[in-house]
Amino acid sequence: MSAWQAxxxxxxxxxxxxxxxxxxxxxxxxxxxxxxxxxxxxxxxFAGLSFERSVLDEGHAGVPxxxxxxxxxxxxxxxxxxxxxSLRIGGGTVDELAPAGVGSDGFAGIDSLFAFAxxxxxxxxxxxxxxxxxADPVSELEAVNARVAGxxxxxxREHVAxxxxxxxxxxxAFHTHAGNLLDPAIFEEVxxxxxxxxxxxxxxxxxxxxxxxxxxxxAPLSGPDTGAYTTLTYSPDADTGVSWTERFAADAPAGxxxxxxxxxxxxxxxxGAATAGQAIASMLSPEWVNGTEIGTQPPGITYTPYPWIYxxxxxxxxxxxxxxxxxxxxxxxxxxxxxxxxxxSALWALDYLHWWAVRGAAGVNFHNRQWLVTDTIVPGPAGxxxxxxxxxxxYGIKAFALGSAGHVRPxxxxxxxxxxxxxxxxGTAAGDYVTIINKTHAEQxxxxxxTILPPGPGLHSAxxxxxxxxxxxxxxxxxxxxxxxxxxxxTTWDGTWTVLAADPHSGITLTxxxxxxxxxxxxxxx
Numbered sequence: 001m002s003a004w005q006a007x008x009x010x011x012x013x014x015x016x017x018x019x020x021x022x023x024x025x026x027x028x029x030x031x032x033x034x035x036x037x038x039x040x041x042x043x044x045x046f047a048g049l050s051f052e053r054s055v056l057d058e059g060h061a062g063v064p065x066x067x068x069x070x071x072x073x074x075x076x077x078x079x080x081x082x083x084x085x086s087l088r089i090g091g092g093t094v095d096e097l098a099p100a101g102v103g104s105d106g107f108a109g110i111d112s113l114f115a116f117a118x119x120x121x122x123x124x125x126x127x128x129x130x131x132x133x134x135a136d137p138v139s140e141l142e143a144v145n146a147r148v149a150g151x152x153x154x155x156x157r158e159h160v161a162x163x164x165x166x167x168x169x170x171x172x173a174f175h176t177h178a179g180n181l182l183d184p185a186i187f188e189e190v191x192x193x194x195x196x197x198x199x200x201x202x203x204x205x206x207x208x209x210x211x212x213x214x215x216x217x218x219a220p221l222s223g224p225d226t227g228a229y230t231t232l233t234y235s236p237d238a239d240t241g242v243s244w245t246e247r248f249a250a251d252a253p254a255g256x257x258x259x260x261x262x263x264x265x266x267x268x269x270x271x272g273a274a275t276a277g278q279a280i281a282s283m284l285s286p287e288w289v290n291g292t293e294i295g296t297q298p299p300g301i302t303y304t305p306y307p308w309i310y311x312x313x314x315x316x317x318x319x320x321x322x323x324x325x326x327x328x329x330x331x332x333x334x335x336x337x338x339x340x341x342x343x344x345s346a347l348w349a350l351d352y353l354h355w356w357a358v359r360g361a362a363g364v365n366f367h368n369r370q371w372l373v374t375d376t377i378v379p380g381p382a383g384x385x386x387x388x389x390x391x392x393x394x395y396g397i398k399a400f401a402l403g404s405a406g407h408v409r410p411x412x413x414x415x416x417x418x419x420x421x422x423x424x425x426x427g428t429a430a431g432d433y434v435t436i437i438n439k440t441h442a443e444q445x446x447x448x449x450x451t452i453l454p455p456g457p458g459l460h461s462a463x464x465x466x467x468x469x470x471x472x473x474x475x476x477x478x479x480x481x482x483x484x485x486x487x488x489x490x491t492t493w494d495g496t497w498t499v500l501a502a503d504p505h506s507g508i509t510l511t512x513x514x515x516x517x518x519x520x521x522x523x524x525x526x
Contacts, residue, residue, distance in 0.1 A: 035455035039408030048086025056109035074489035083401030090127030130166025146215035153216035168227030220259035276338030335374035349396030445473030445514035
């Protein structure tokens with residue numbers, strides 16, 4: 001018996017087909033594309049991944065040679081097939097390990113990284129070290145960073161998105177450890193109050209940035225890669241609610257231009273003892289998308305909704321006319337098996353990318369620390385096929401790449417039954433892309449009978465492509481397909497578009513099944 005039969009959703013006469021629009025069991029949703037002014041433009045390198053500095057070491061995490069190498073044709077193909085266009089190197093290990101380029105292998109790891117970037121066609125955000133701890137100082141760190149930046153900029157500038165300096169400097173643990181000062185140059189003026197370290201941090205950042213600018217004239221810089229997004233590190237007066245992100249946006253450009261103001265965001269924070277079912281219910285919940293205050297979900301997991309972090313940390317950056325980017329993002333810190341690596345993560349990632357594109361973000365890099373269940377790229381099965389595989393999260397990224405051309409277009413959603421569903425639109429002069437994400441699943445699984453109303457009478461054609469798991473409504477599916485095809489590193493992805501009926505007057509109708517997402521490509525001219 002199919003899942004549709006078990007749920008009583010098969011029309012009289014049997015069969016495995018889900019209900020069609022207007023039949024019992026489906027819920028009407030109308031998506032109207034607004035003819036008003038276009039919104040932010042979506043950059044080609046909007047969607048990408050973030051990796052630790054440690055990947056530049058030969059043999060790290062059991063990888064033969066270097067993780068990023070143009071000789072690894074499977075990984076090259078996987079990046080291309082998944083639509084990944086940005087690669088950030090940084091993470092916590094950037095301030096724990098010796099800077100790449102000073103070890104016995106010289107610049108071999110960096111050369112391999114940028115040869116890979118050239119082969120794949122990605123832009124690299126390269127993070128340089130910030131910390132020089134008293135217990136184990138890095139001699140002449142300004143000169144070391146300058147040498148590395150100068151080497152990269154002189155050889156690979158066409159693939160450099162920006163240079164960053166340091167990682168998550170706003171956390172209390174960054175400034176102190178077991179009561180001992182980590183870096184004499186960065187300290188809390190009021191012990192135990194992380195926000196009071198901002199002034200010394202900014203002075204140190206400017207000193208290192210000046211050295212980079214001298215060695216790599218014209219190179220774009222980014223920062224501060226803040227990791228906190230609660231009032232824990234707001235300061236000097238916590239009541240003012242000013243984050244380090246906002247303060248850096250106001251202060252850093254005075255010493256020279258900053259390409260992107262960068263922030264980290266793990267929406268579900270530490271998942272604790274959350275089960276896969278609880279984690280999925282949370283990451284697909286409307287609260288993450290619409291909540292205005294930090295809250296908790298079973299089993300008591302704290303989450304930071306997108307509107308909260310936007311209002312408190314990033315709206316001031318946008319208001320100042322500066323770009324912002326998430327150089328680290330994910331559903332949970334460390335992840336939840338069966339959720340962070342399941343179909344739910346694809347639906348979550350697709351929704352997350354579109355939500356931030358609407359609000360003018362420059363991009364999102366999902367963090368990929370070897371080897372966690374939140375990762376997008378993971379080792380392939382031992383002894384079979386390509387050396388690496390992609391998790392369902394990568395399908396969400398690919399779906400975004402397919403449906404994010406041009407500028408954001410405003411949409412109006414009529415959803416009388418309150419279905420757990422989101423919809424987004426982007427467009428160019430040639431036509432529009434509408435992405436509909438039906439996040440209903442399990443016992444709440446329901447079909448969306450969607451009607452899309454284009455902004456004018458010029459509708460010429462419409463095609464759809466669906467992101468789906470093993471069966472409708474199963475957000476815990478361990479695998480996914482996009483356009484009916486898998487994304488691998490051993491063959492070209494061959495997902496297909498399906499023709500939809502398109503009427504210039506009544507619009508476009510389709511059913512979006514539970515726990516699936518559909519991209520609709522609309523053409524206004526032949």
